[in-house]
Amino acid sequence: MTALHDDFDPEYESEPAADADPSIVESRLPPLPAPSAKPTVHPGCCLALSGPLLAYLTTLLPARPGLALSVGSGYGLLEALLLAEPYRLNVVGVEVQPTSNRFLPASHHRTVPGTRFLDALAAESAAWMFVYPRRVGLVDEYMAAYAEGKVERVVWIGPTADWEDYIGCFGQAWEIQVTGANGVGGRAWEMIAVATKLPP
Numbered sequence: 001m002t003a004l005h006d007d008f009d010p011e012y013e014s015e016p017a018a019d020a021d022p023s024i025v026e027s028r029l030p031p032l033p034a035p036s037a038k039p040t041v042h043p044g045c046c047l048a049l050s051g052p053l054l055a056y057l058t059t060l061l062p063a064r065p066g067l068a069l070s071v072g073s074g075y076g077l078l079e080a081l082l083l084a085e086p087y088r089l090n091v092v093g094v095e096v097q098p099t100s101n102r103f104l105p106a107s108h109h110r111t112v113p114g115t116r117f118l119d120a121l122a123a124e125s126a127a128w129m130f131v132y133p134r135r136v137g138l139v140d141e142y143m144a145a146y147a148e149g150k151v152e153r154v155v156w157i158g159p160t161a162d163w164e165d166y167i168g169c170f171g172q173a174w175e176i177q178v179t180g181a182n183g184v185g186g187r188a189w190e191m192i193a194v195a196t197k198l199p200p
């Protein structure tokens, strides 16, 4: 079951996406906090953020025009920071309706009707991010539906203790690298797993 949002041109950014929440007007978006040197907790963002962590994530995600899809973007703070200067990644955040998004412009935010829905933009995305996902099944369902598409890399970020539940989402066709977040600007108990699709 997928959302009917398959008309997105990942390189076209001038106008809001067709499914944009009209209540989100870009000029009214809150200002982005300046990234801190040490991991800092922000309201509505499970992951503690820092400048070094953001810089590290840019090494994992595709450069423009490559598209990174963040599934379950919440307030969208992490994604909006990655979209902004100096990182300028092409990140689109997906949330469940009614969206909790605060920071992402409509042009880079999409919604699905419920937690069991997937966004078909996954098929066009070079990378997916799952930051503090709530349900292993969501990653499984994206893998089953879209792993054969353009996706080359899946970045999972969450508590180290949760990763053992998620590693099984990736089969033999994926190489997994795991990094403790504290080594790259995050908190000690958080972890970044990078699954890279192996050549056929």
Ligand SMILES: C[S@@+](CC[C@H](N)C(=O)[O-])C[C@H]1O[C@@H](n2cnc3c(N)ncnc32)[C@H](O)[C@@H]1O
Binding pocket: 044, 045, 046, 047, 071, 072, 073, 074, 075, 094, 095, 096, 100, 112, 114, 115, 116, 117, 118, 130, 131, 132, 133, 134, 138
């Ligand atoms: C624990 S929150 C993490 C939010 C954010 N990534 C963060 O780190 O603060 C998980 C988010 O996933 C969203 N979610 C659940 N099912 C989803 C789905 N099928 N598609 C998109 N988002 C989904 C929820 O609405 C929720 O905002």
